[in-house]
Amino acid sequence: MQLYIGNKNYSSWSLRPWLLMTHAGIPFEEIKLRLSFTEGSEFKNTLKKLAPTGKVPLLVDGGLVVWDTLAIAEYLAEKFPSKQLWPADRKARAHARSVCAEMHSGFGALRSHFPMNIEASLPHVGADVLRTQPEVVRDVERIVEMWTELLVQHGGPFLFGEFSVADAFYAPVVTRLRTYGVPVLEAVNGYIDRMLQLPAMQAWTKDALAEQDFLDFDEPYRTARA
Structure with missing residues (x-):
């Protein structure tokens, strides 16, 4: 393939x-x-x-x-x-599909104001966005609420216990929260750490950092870092 x-x-x-x-x-x-x-x-x-x-x-x-x-x-x-890319339990599988669909079609404000940019560290941009964009705050609150409930319900270490499609779908959000220094609950920070420590995630991050290929739409963020 x-x-x-x-x-x-x-x-x-x-x-x-x-x-x-x-x-x-x-x-x-x-x-x-x-x-x-x-x-x-x-x-x-x-x-x-x-x-x-x-x-x-x-x-x-x-x-x-x-x-x-x-x-x-x-x-x-x-x-x-x-x-076993989806949870084995039928109800958990349906729930996982629901949260994936929510990610797939929602969180437009977070996507727009916090574009994925792995090589960057922009906590000042994140703080400004959270102060001025209530739609982004609502998106972050919903994601934190969702992750917290799933981690408690399924006991971790990932959203539905074992790593699944749901974790892959929220992996870009994991990077966004770190790039923009978004403050979250300790349990959610633990989940973010576990995701970023996955060998596959580390391999992707290593390649992303090596690219040094800054696209035009990143100009405002590069200016913010200067």
């Missing part, structure tokens, strides 16, 4: 299936493209030859092309049932 991804420093959508597959030991070939939102770019042209969306991530398995993170996760769970 081939997994098409974008820049590891910025591409939150790419991180999810990459982390899921790497942590689970599912073999794949990584094909990384430099992110671009411009029609006619190499990024768009390459991806649109494979799928109509022209976006990452994109999974190619022989003649089959699967796009969108949820679809990729479901395909992998069906193809590799022994990997």
Whole structure:
């Protein structure tokens, strides 16, 4: 299988299936493209030859092309049932799918004001956003509430006990909370630490830091760091 991804420093959508597959030991070939939102770019042209969306991530398995993170996760769970990518319990599995769908379609304010930027440390930006953007505060409060309840309900160390699709889906949020120095509860900080210490997550982070490929939309954040 081939997994098409974008820049590891910025591409939150790419991180999810990459982390899921790497942590689970599912073999794949990584094909990384430099992110671009411009029609006619190499990024768009390459991806649109494979799928109509022209976006990452994109999974190619022989003649089959699967796009969108949820679809990729479901395909992998069906193809590799022994990997137990979803919780084994039916009710827990339904709950995990619900929180993944919530991440997939929600938290727009957090995404907009706290873009994934692994190489950066921007607590001053985070403090300013939390002071002026109540929608971001509500997103953070909902995520902290969710994680806390799941960690208590399932006993940790991950959201549903064992690592699952749900953890992969919230991995970009883990990096955002650290990048922007968002204060959270001690239990949530412990979960963040465990996620960042995963060998697969450390491998992604190492590659992200090595890129040194700053894209145009990062200019305001680079200015803030100067």
